[in-house]
Amino acid sequence: MAKIISFSNQKGGVGKTTTCVNLAAALALKGKKVLVVDFDPQSNASSALGIFDKNLKASVYGVMCDEISAEDAIVELEPTGLCLLPSSSDLAGAELELSQIVIGRERVLQEKLAPVVDKFDFVFVDCPPSLGLLTVNALTASDGVVIPIQCEFFALEGLSQMMNTVKLVKKHLNPSIDVTGVVLTMYDGRSKLSRGVLDEIEKFFGDRVFEAKIPRNIRLAEAPSYGKPAALYDKRCAGTLAYDKLAEEFLSRLE
């Protein structure tokens, strides 16, 4: 059975997409089959993986609206084993459309993914920076949530709201969801601020914090403009190595 994992934090720009895409690529390079579901109208995961067409018909929006099956909308990418269910800008309208469904509006993504999940070892859902119905759909479909946190002064702000949403989803919609782990991104072990934030986060999340920290690394920021995960752009850069370590730790937690 595939494990479905959401990458979520309602704070913007903390490294959700970078972590989702690069952890997926690291796992694919270890022989796993991984589907990235781009569930953000910004379509950053799609463009980071070389799919730039924001008006794409075969997108997760089309799947949510029953215009196309998930199977037909999925594209196979490099490295082998990595697949993408792309997003398009019209996903922005899905939140409103979902809100008008009377029964089961939180379970639409789960239903649409069900026919394909068993083709994969992991399904990663890249969430938008909000806690609206798209994120609730992602969490309802998921076995776990990975929370990327940027090492900066306001890092913890909003996290209790995020944890409350996870708690509510667990209570009312999906009793099996848990926090798979917390990933520190843009980490600088030499900076007092980064270490201070790490202390705070460890107080809050204990051993849920992954040992592997993701350093600030320019290669990770450059790779998306080539439409590739960092591992295919620079396989030796600090960012690629950090996501490879994270992949090992992730597998040891989940398998």
Ligand code: ATP
């Ligand atoms: P959003 O909330 O908008 O979806 P996000 O949480 O998905 O954002 P990303 O898009 O992954 O965040 O990252 C935000 C920006 O920071 C991007 O420009 C990305 O390239 C850059 N970035 C992310 N992680 C790193 C890193 N470890 N080192 C350097 N740059 C990074």
Ligand code: MG
């Ligand atoms: Mg993102």
